[in-house]
Amino acid sequence: MTSSITSQTWLYALGSVLLVSLVSLAGAATLSLSRSFLKRILLFLVSFAVGSLLGGAFIHLLPEAFASDLNPLVVSGSVLAGIILFFILEKFFRWRHCHQETTADHVHPVVPMNIFGDAMHNFIDGILIGVTYAVSIPLGMATTVAVLLHEIPQEIGDFSILIHGGLTVKKALLFNFASALTAVIGVVLALMLGTSMEGVLLYFLPMTAGGFIYIAGSDLIPELHHNTDVKISILQLLALLGGIAIMFGLAIAF
Numbered sequence: 001m002t003s004s005i006t007s008q009t010w011l012y013a014l015g016s017v018l019l020v021s022l023v024s025l026a027g028a029a030t031l032s033l034s035r036s037f038l039k040r041i042l043l044f045l046v047s048f049a050v051g052s053l054l055g056g057a058f059i060h061l062l063p064e065a066f067a068s069d070l071n072p073l074v075v076s077g078s079v080l081a082g083i084i085l086f087f088i089l090e091k092f093f094r095w096r097h098c099h100q101e102t103t104a105d106h107v108h109p110v111v112p113m114n115i116f117g118d119a120m121h122n123f124i125d126g127i128l129i130g131v132t133y134a135v136s137i138p139l140g141m142a143t144t145v146a147v148l149l150h151e152i153p154q155e156i157g158d159f160s161i162l163i164h165g166g167l168t169v170k171k172a173l174l175f176n177f178a179s180a181l182t183a184v185i186g187v188v189l190a191l192m193l194g195t196s197m198e199g200v201l202l203y204f205l206p207m208t209a210g211g212f213i214y215i216a217g218s219d220l221i222p223e224l225h226h227n228t229d230v231k232i233s234i235l236q237l238l239a240l241l242g243g244i245a246i247m248f249g250l251a252i253a254f
Contacts, residue, residue, distance in 0.1 A: 005134055005194050013133040016144040017126050017187040023151045024180035027159020028173055042153050043227060046220050047236040049150035051243020053216040056146035059247045061132070061209040064139055068202050075206045082210020087218075089120070114161050119179035125151070126186020128211070131204040133187075134194035138254035139205075142247060146212060149243060150220070155180070 030038050065075045125147050133140030155176060162172035194201055224236050 005191050009133050009137060009140075010191060012137050013130050013140060013187050013191060014184070016133070016140065017129050017183045020125065020129070020144065020148050020151055021122070021177065021180040021183055023148060024155045024158075024176040025173060026152055026155050027163075027176065028169070030156055030159070031169065038156075040232075042156060043224065043232070043236060044239045045149075045153040045156075046223055047239035048243045049153060050216045050220045050224070051240040052146045052149040052246060053212040053220070053243075055244040055247025056142055057209040057212040057216075059244075059251050060139055060142040061205050061212070064135065065202070065205040065209065068205070070202055070206075074203075078203050078206035079210040079213070082207035083214045084210075085207065086211045086214040089124075090218075114158065114165070115175050115179050118158050118176070119182045121154075122180050123182040123186040124211075126183030126188075127190045128186075128204070128208045129183070130187035130190025130194070131201050131208065134191060134201050135205065138250070141254070142250045143208065145246060145250065149246075150215065 033041070062075070062079070065078070066072060070078075129140060129144055129147060132143040159172055159176055162175060163169065167175065190201075227233070227236075
């Protein structure tokens, strides 16, 4: 890891987080889709996101952490700390990666709580992107891909929740995009701290891996089990493997 954050690192990190923020507008593209078709697409997008998150954790973040100067036990402890942190965020701040519609049996938080949770979620995503770019540009790119792929179904879900909560399409897009921009604050904060807290940033790598594992295992994979149709299950598995393959490809390329 370099002793200072270069202008190239800033450029890549800010460009990446702005790209991720633009995904908040993806909900508008679903307005013309039927509900049943959108539900099927979301399941495959979630499967793809699971593969990218697990691939990002096990192929990029954890190998980088174990190759650093950190004690292996510290790395393992930091992974657990990441899992616990994301559990706390869900348990006490009601931030959850959920793509189901609001029904009598499945009630989402009210609109303001959803916006607040999404803003916090995006702020943390920005920190994760900034931290990994501070370590290396290839690692930052891999993290960006993982965040981007799990953001697509997440933002589509958030958009539908806001619409269901009574907001107009224009207001839903505006609030979604505004909450997404908190990721920019997160990446700037991470890069600014990177110049003075270089050693501390290494601990965030396994913590990020723990967060990715938690999101994939606790939030996303259970959603895939709601549909037990053999054909759909096979397609979900292929999409999951596709997400992992992308991470392998990035590892080989860089």
